[in-house]
Amino acid sequence: MIKIGMVGTHQLSFPGEKENLYGRMREQMRKNASEMGFELYAYEKLVVTEEEALAARRALEEEKVDFLLILNVSYSAGHLVSALYRIRGARVGLWAVPEGAASGPVPYNSFCSANMFQGINAHYLRDYGIKSKWFYGFADDARFKRRLAVTVRALRALKKLRSSRVALIGGFAPGFNDLYFDERTAFSKLDGIYINRLHEYSEIIAIADKISDEEVKNCAQSLGEDAIPKTKNAEKLYSLSLKIYLAYKKFAAEHGYDALAVSCWPKFQDDYRYSVCSVLGMLNDDKIVAACEGDLMSAISMLALQEMSGESTALMDFSAFDETDESVLLWHCGPATKKFCQKNGYTLGENYSGMAHEKGKINGVGVARDMEFDETEATVFRFSGDMEKYLNLGGKFMGKGKPSFCGSRGWLGGLKMNGEKISALDFTNTILASGFEHHYPVAKGDYCDEVAELNAWLGIGAIEKIRYKDHLQEAKR
Known part of the structure; x- marks a missing residue:
């Protein structure tokens, strides 16, 4: 069985209910873990600063997660990319969620953040050669679950081969x-x-x-x-x-x-x-x-x-x-x-x-x-x-x-x-x-x-x- 680590990032300047959103996604991921046959370790505290991101990474490394899923709950600082993507011993996924609104002030700006994170990884961190798979949607969306299930089965096979x-x-x-x-x-x-x-x-x-x-x-x-x-x-x-x-x-x-x-x-x-x-x-x-x-x-x-x-x-x-x-x-x-x-x-x-x-x-x-x-x-x-x-x-x-x-x-x-x-x-x-x-x-x-x-x-x-x-x-x- 593979272990997926989950960490949420955000920025204080966006008005959406970030703690509530992260809590809902965490609970749905626990249901996904039961359905798809993986173990979930969810880092409880939302991450804002680079120091917090490094602390989260240490905790995830201690848990020996196989796959780190970074949820941009809202737009997040670019310096979190290096702190989280460079996790040892785990593959990386990046996750953005819908805004939940079509007009007015932007509640989260989650997708834009994901775009920036992937760009930073591809260009600023290019010499590290870090692969990252993107995800979009709420954790109970059909497409999100299909996409996650593919990753679970692929990484399960990879983990088996590496210990066989x-x-x-x-x-x-x-x-x-x-x-x-x-x-x-x-x-x-x-x-x-x-x-x-x-x-x-x-x-x-x-x-x-x-x-x-x-x-x-x-x-x-x-x-x-x-x-x-x-x-x-x-x-x-x-x-x-x-x-x-x-x-x-x-x-x-x-x-x-x-x-x-x-x-x-x-x-x-x-x-x-x-x-x-x-x-x-x-x-x-x-x-x-x-x-x-x-x-x-x-x-x-x-x-x-x-x-x-x-x-x-x-x-x-x-x-x-x-x-x-x-x-x-x-x-x-x-x-x-x-x-x-x-x-x-x-x-x-x-x-x-x-x-x-x-x-x-x-x-x-x-x-x-x-x-x-x-x-x-x-x-x-x-x-x-x-x-x-x-x-x-x-x-x-x-x-x-x-x-x-x-x-x-x-x-x-x-x-x-x-x-x-x-x-x-x-x-x-x-x-x-x-x-x-x-x-x-x-x-x-x-x-x-x-x-x-x-x-x-x-x-x-x-x-x-x-x-x-x-x-x-x-x-x-």
Whole structure:
């Protein structure tokens, strides 16, 4: 949970009922805190002088607030900007309120003060590089609450990332060299994150080998998957799959990991003729973020989406596009959380084996989740490269019915990139011309604003649309 600090500023020369106004906004912010899930620390005394502002800042720093919301109750002295904006350890927001009158003497001059405060920060304090988000309205106004909720979810994700523990187990999938990144960038952007790349596949197998048949039986009963249809191959490997699932759970708990990037092939296929796909779905069901193919950056991105949405996430490939209905197919072997198919359900089947196929014969291995995603809004987000860019795609899964490949999948329509409508062809061109990595973390719901705000605080730029042309196109990175 994040903590928001609130402080009110004013000037004696304006006649509005400032104490009363600040009291009302403070009480409404307490209601917002309860509704939105944040902690509020409201500095009780209105601030007039620089000395008072510095005292307020010290109190807010002692409270370790994550976000400081400065309410210009009335026009306030410009020297308060430096005293308050330079708070240590917190992001900054500036808030102005309506005058409550259309004529006569100006009661508060709140908005004009906010304009000046932001100008001082942008110019006089420019070398500090302090970011500040503005707010306008009373604390119970619909737009104010929407805008604040976006900030709460974005900063909640940022706070989680900066305290998270993430592990790579078994290395990247062979040849998936687009997934490499310099972890020092993550350390600088997400100060406090812990990343361990050194865990081995053998650690999981050693844990799995010690899991008893009784534990497996109890796990099967608790999951309630007995009634879920399975292919013969998936049925044969189901007990092994539960052992591997329990092993990853124990491993994550033992080390305190929030997210795992799992090397899901080829070792499992070589050693057991088995696919770990459904295990990743089960871990994500439990909100232990699990990314396929050793993709650490996607694991970090999924963790951010999970914090924003409060729901389990999934990691997909981009497998096809359809210009007739402006949709794209997000597909993967079978690792998606059951949260995406609460209406349609899933079966347990087989998938890619990593071995040569005989003509006319499917050479697959279990266990994979075969599902078509429910009709729902969705957000696709991933940090790209060394976190210098990010992808922000919104849309709506179209539900069951449109032909698609076996595995976990959904056709995503109504595409919007960075909040703007984009065609399937332009999106495809943007991905390929920019060299974006081939993995797509996805969450249920529209959190595109939260994704944009998270990255704005981090100073990371969005991948911009590259409109399709017949000539060679290449994006600058």
